[in-house]
Amino acid sequence: MATLEIHDLHVSVETETGSTEILRGVDLTVKQGETHAIMGPNGSGKSTLAYSLAGHPKYTVTGGTVTLDGEDVLEMSVDERARAGVFLAMQYPVEVPGVSVSNFLRTSATAIRGEAPKLRTWVKEVKEAMQRLEMDPAFAERNVNEGFSGGEKKRHEILQLELLKPRIAILDETDSGLDIDALRIVSEGVNRLREGGEVGTLLITHYTRILRYIKPDHVHVFAGGRIVESAGPELADKLEAEGYEQYTKGGAS
Amino acid sequence: MPAGASAGGAVAVAAESSVATRMSAPPSFDVADFPVPHGREEEWRFTPLDRLRGLHDGTAVPGGTIKVEVEAPDGVTVTPVGRDDPRVGRAGAPVDRVAAQAFSSFEKATVISVPKEAVLKEPVRVALHGEGGVTFGHTVFEIGAFAEVVLVLDHTGDTVRSANVEFLVGDGAKLTVVSVQDWDDTAVHCSQHSALVGRDASFKSVVVTFGGDVVRIHPRVAYAGPGGEAELYGVYFTDNGQHQEHRLLVDHNAPNCRSNVAYKGALQGADAHAVWIGDVVIRTSATGTDTYELNRNLVLTDGARVDSVPNLEIETGEIAGAGHASATGRFEDEQLFYLMARGIPADEARRLVVRGFFAELVQQIGVPDVEERLIAKLEAELEASIA
Numbered sequence: 001m002a003t004l005e006i007h008d009l010h011v012s013v014e015t016e017t018g019s020t021e022i023l024r025g026v027d028l029t030v031k032q033g034e035t036h037a038i039m040g041p042n043g044s045g046k047s048t049l050a051y052s053l054a055g056h057p058k059y060t061v062t063g064g065t066v067t068l069d070g071e072d073v074l075e076m077s078v079d080e081r082a083r084a085g086v087f088l089a090m091q092y093p094v095e096v097p098g099v100s101v102s103n104f105l106r107t108s109a110t111a112i113r114g115e116a117p118k119l120r121t122w123v124k125e126v127k128e129a130m131q132r133l134e135m136d137p138a139f140a141e142r143n144v145n146e147g148f149s150g151g152e153k154k155r156h157e158i159l160q161l162e163l164l165k166p167r168i169a170i171l172d173e174t175d176s177g178l179d180i181d182a183l184r185i186v187s188e189g190v191n192r193l194r195e196g197g198e199v200g201t202l203l204i205t206h207y208t209r210i211l212r213y214i215k216p217d218h219v220h221v222f223a224g225g226r227i228v229e230s231a232g233p234e235l236a237d238k239l240e241a242e243g244y245e246q247y248t249k250g251g252a253s
Numbered sequence: 254m255p256a257g258a259s260a261g262g263a264v265a266v267a268a269e270s271s272v273a274t275r276m277s278a279p280p281s282f283d284v285a286d287f288p289v290p291h292g293r294e295e296e297w298r299f300t301p302l303d304r305l306r307g308l309h310d311g312t313a314v315p316g317g318t319i320k321v322e323v324e325a326p327d328g329v330t331v332t333p334v335g336r337d338d339p340r341v342g343r344a345g346a347p348v349d350r351v352a353a354q355a356f357s358s359f360e361k362a363t364v365i366s367v368p369k370e371a372v373l374k375e376p377v378r379v380a381l382h383g384e385g386g387v388t389f390g391h392t393v394f395e396i397g398a399f400a401e402v403v404l405v406l407d408h409t410g411d412t413v414r415s416a417n418v419e420f421l422v423g424d425g426a427k428l429t430v431v432s433v434q435d436w437d438d439t440a441v442h443c444s445q446h447s448a449l450v451g452r453d454a455s456f457k458s459v460v461v462t463f464g465g466d467v468v469r470i471h472p473r474v475a476y477a478g479p480g481g482e483a484e485l486y487g488v489y490f491t492d493n494g495q496h497q498e499h500r501l502l503v504d505h506n507a508p509n510c511r512s513n514v515a516y517k518g519a520l521q522g523a524d525a526h527a528v529w530i531g532d533v534v535i536r537t538s539a540t541g542t543d544t545y546e547l548n549r550n551l552v553l554t555d556g557a558r559v560d561s562v563p564n565l566e567i568e569t570g571e572i573a574g575a576g577h578a579s580a581t582g583r584f585e586d587e588q589l590f591y592l593m594a595r596g597i598p599a600d601e602a603r604r605l606v607v608r609g610f611f612a613e614l615v616q617q618i619g620v621p622d623v624e625e626r627l628i629a630k631l632e633a634e635l636e637a638s639i640a
Contacts, residue, residue: 054594093591098609098611098613103605108596
């Protein structure tokens with residue numbers, strides 16, 4: 001049973017004016033089969049949490065622990081974390097010129113699964129996953145994220161999620177910039193993975209809109225670099241009605 | 254990255270002066286017409302003269318050997334000729350002292366002729382293997398009207414060499430030239446490649462530079478009539494201590510001609526130095542010209558230096574298009590992070606990015622064994638950088 005445990009996580013980023021602390025003691029446990037929505041205003045540090053868990057070199061962990069089934073995630077390199085089952089769907093995935101989507105997918109599936117997938121079943125697997133996400137087959141021959149629209153980038157991220165089948169899926173503002181059709185298609189992709197009951201999902205979002213498609217078990221409000229309130233799905237309704245003001249005004253940080 | 258941007262190296266901006274005024278002497282076949290360079294001249298300022306082993310100042314004494322093997326399909330003739338042969342020098346006179354030294358010093362030139370309308374199924378291959386010492390040379394490839402030819406020039410071994418190559422591309426002919434500089438790391442190689450592109454002819458040049466201590470190549474194109482097309486591609490991988498310099502000129506001297514230049518290089522290691530000069534001149538007569546040139550550099554490690562100077566001179570406004578771009582980027586950490594976040598180990602991620610960077614140019618070669626060798630070479634270079 002996969003369990004991601006974040007305990008008192010402190011993270012800083014180096015800027016020109018010195019070191020700035022962004023995460024100030026995050027505590028969160030995500031178990032297999034659970035979906036946690038992390039909601040918060042811009043600048044609250046929720047994306048920093050996502051990137052820190054994936055191991056982005058820009059962020060320095062200054063305190064706390066992160067474990068996956070007891071294994072120290074913070075000791076792992078970026079690729080080791082991915083192979084251990086942590087997946088980050090990025091808000092702004094980068095272009096990789098000259099590397100086709102099909103080559104990229106196969107290379108990463110080989111790395112994650114520990115062996116190259118059998119060619120025939122792999123081609124079928126990718127084709128079907130792309131069909132479910134309503135992606136044109138020609139997409140596989142394009143270069144990774146090169147000239148992709150916002151919606152195409154997100155579908156490509158979810159395509160990877162479906163193919164790589166992580167144990168912990170972190171979705172960083174996957175809903176931002178999507179029209180309602182794309183949001184539905186992308187959400188269905190996430191839900192297909194969740195239905196397997198084997199993934200713990202950390203859904204990071206600014207808006208409640210996506211929660212109509214992906215139902216969370218727990219909702220956390222993130223402000224000032226930590227979780228300031230946690231409750232069930234009803235908390236999302238409250239945020240929908242009242243916004244984040246009460247968390248940003250009263251000096252929650 | 255935007256044009257002219259730089260990272261991990263320096264990028265020079267095109268000088269105000271014109272191509273002609275930036276040369277310290279007009280083109281000439283006589284070495285005596287060129288002063289010995291001191292290193293501050295525009296055409297020499299990036300080149301380490303002290304590593305040219307005397308090619309630039311007359312102290313390089315011929316006496317070395319270079320093994321030449323020509324593989325030519327039936328119908329192709331190979332003829333040794335003297336300086337007085339009318340084909341020798343027809344595509345253009347030497348533009349600097351080292352090229353003129355070659356012209357003044359070679360014993361016999363070689364003319365390789367492909368008859369008109371011949372469509373060769375196999376490439377013409379010329380393999381030069383340096384066996385040490387100073388050598389000079391001159392080769393003319395004469396491609397008859399409407400002939401279609403692929404030519405592979407392969408350079409390996411050790412030498413100190415200045416040699417000029419001419420391509421006389423007949424009307425309506427199609428020539429693809431792949432020149433591979435895969436020298437030992439001790440070699441010095443200077444070469445002027447001059448192409449004269451006939452009416453409605455196509456000339457494609459692919460310059461691949463891996464080896465050598467100093468390699469300095471001048472790919473140059475002029476048009477013998479309207480409607481010609483030139484594609485100049487280049488791939489270089491500049492390592493630790495190597496100096497690789499490509500100085501291009503496309504002289505749009507006839508109407509309705511096209512040119513497209515794309516050079517890409519990767520650099521790694523201390524004192525790796527790549528220089529790319531891209532001059533395009535569009536003369537008053539060259540109405541309807543369409544030209545674009547691009548240079549991209551990928552700096553893999555600290556300590557490498559790139560000088561990239563695109564320069565476009567336009568003497569007529571009646572053209573179809575003209576543009577250039579130059580960019581030098583550091584190996585992108587964000588790309589590495591993205592690939593690693595998908596489980597791909599760092600060394601493999603790096604390989605993917607570099608392979609991707611060169612992919613579009615490698616696909617342009619069109620000679621499968623050369624493409625395969627290039628990919629293998631790139632892998633080996635990367636392997637060395639990761640180790």
